[in-house]
Amino acid sequence: MVTHYPSAPISCTEVPPNAGQVSQVTAADSRYAYSDSAIHVLKNVHISAQLTDDFLELARNNTNNDLETCGVLGASLKEETFYATTLIIPKQKSTSSSCQALREEEIFNIQNDRSLFPVGWIHTHPSQSCFMSSIDLHTQYPYQLAVAMQVMVPEAIAIVVAPTDKTRNYGIFRLTDPSGMNVVKECEENGFHPHRDSTDGRPLYEQCSHVYINPNLRFEIFDLR
Numbered sequence: 001m002v003t004h005y006p007s008a009p010i011s012c013t014e015v016p017p018n019a020g021q022v023s024q025v026t027a028a029d030s031r032y033a034y035s036d037s038a039i040h041v042l043k044n045v046h047i048s049a050q051l052t053d054d055f056l057e058l059a060r061n062n063t064n065n066d067l068e069t070c071g072v073l074g075a076s077l078k079e080e081t082f083y084a085t086t087l088i089i090p091k092q093k094s095t096s097s098s099c100q101a102l103r104e105e106e107i108f109n110i111q112n113d114r115s116l117f118p119v120g121w122i123h124t125h126p127s128q129s130c131f132m133s134s135i136d137l138h139t140q141y142p143y144q145l146a147v148a149m150q151v152m153v154p155e156a157i158a159i160v161v162a163p164t165d166k167t168r169n170y171g172i173f174r175l176t177d178p179s180g181m182n183v184v185k186e187c188e189e190n191g192f193h194p195h196r197d198s199t200d201g202r203p204l205y206e207q208c209s210h211v212y213i214n215p216n217l218r219f220e221i222f223d224l225r
Contacts, residue, residue, distance in 0.1 A: 022046070025172050025211040042155045042210040045075065045082040045119060049215040052161050052170050055122055058089060058223060063126040063163060068099035070123040072107050073157070074116030082119050082155060083214075086110065089223040097192070098135055099123055106224050118146045120157035130162035130171045132205045134193050140175055140205070141184045157208050172208045180204035 048054075059069035074086035088110055091102040101107065111118060120143055123136075132140070136158060143156035154177060161170045175181050179198035187195060195204060 022212050022214045022216070025208055025213060043077075043080050043082055045084065045155055045157060045208075045211045046214040046217055047073075047084045047159075047172075047211060048217040048219050049213050051084070051087065051122070051219065052159065054221065055087065056124070056161055056163060058221070059124050059126075059161075062094060063124055066096045066126050067094040068097065068124050068126060069094065070099040070101060070121060072101070072118065073120045073122060073159075074111045074114065075119035076115070077117055082117060083217060084119055085217070085219045086114065086116055087122070087219060087221045089221070089225060091224055096127060097125075097133070103224070110222055117153055118143060119153060119155060120159065122159035122161065125160055125162040125165070127164055128162060129165045130160050130168040132158065132160065132173050134189075134195060135191065136160070137175065137180070137184050137195070137204060138187070140173070141181065144175055144177065144181065155210060157211060158205075172211050173205045174208050176202055176204060176206050180206075 055069075055071055056063070058071075062069045069089070070092055072088045072090065073084045074088065075082040075084045077083075088107050090104065090107050093100045093102060110116070121139070125131075140156070140158045143158070144154050146153045146156060156174065158173045159170060160173065163169055175184060176198070179200055179202040183195050183198050183204055187193075198204060
């Protein structure tokens with residue numbers, strides 16, 4: 001089978017001085033402050049401090065035209081910690097409130113070639129606030145179920161970048177487990193729609209507490225568009 005993707009990353013972040021401090025992401029909004037870490041012990045995920053800025057720059061043209069942009073995060077696993085070292089921007093079809101990846105086999109080829117775990121995804125809300133829509137929840141669900149190299153990846157994250165939100169320009173979320181996971185699993189609706197409340201009254205998604213912003217982490221970008 002012939003594969004197609006760049007033979008080398010189109011760009012890499014430079015490694016900042018080692019003095020940069022790694023910081024944990026915390027919930028800035030009480031609506032997303034619930035944590036199920038007592039039920040599910042999650043491995044830590046490190047992302048570059050430059051990730052959202054670099055992604056937003058790549059999405060600039062779409063954002064100016066009120067179109068969403070999406071990307072996929074691949075991570076290496078070292079000493080029980082995920083390091084998001086690769087950002088893949090797939091071919092995609094976008095509207096102002098949705099984004100669908102195309103030619104997903106190109107994403108898998110890069111991940112397999114580098115033995116990367118599918119640790120999550122990132123997308124813009126060009127003219128909306130920073131939250132997880134019903135479509136976003138359904139997109140996130142298979143990531144937290146993903147099986148990579150015979151290992152489950154419940155640590156998978158969804159990064160929402162909302163440049164026009166004056167109070168919160170980005171957030172890092174995941175479905176609560178089992179609360180949100182069960183609701184989305186049982187939902188058969190498509191498009192934008194309301195979800196029922198969870199049986200235990202907990203929110204369907206939460207701000208991640210297992211993610212760390214790492215200014216020393218180098219990552220590569222593949223833009224397949």
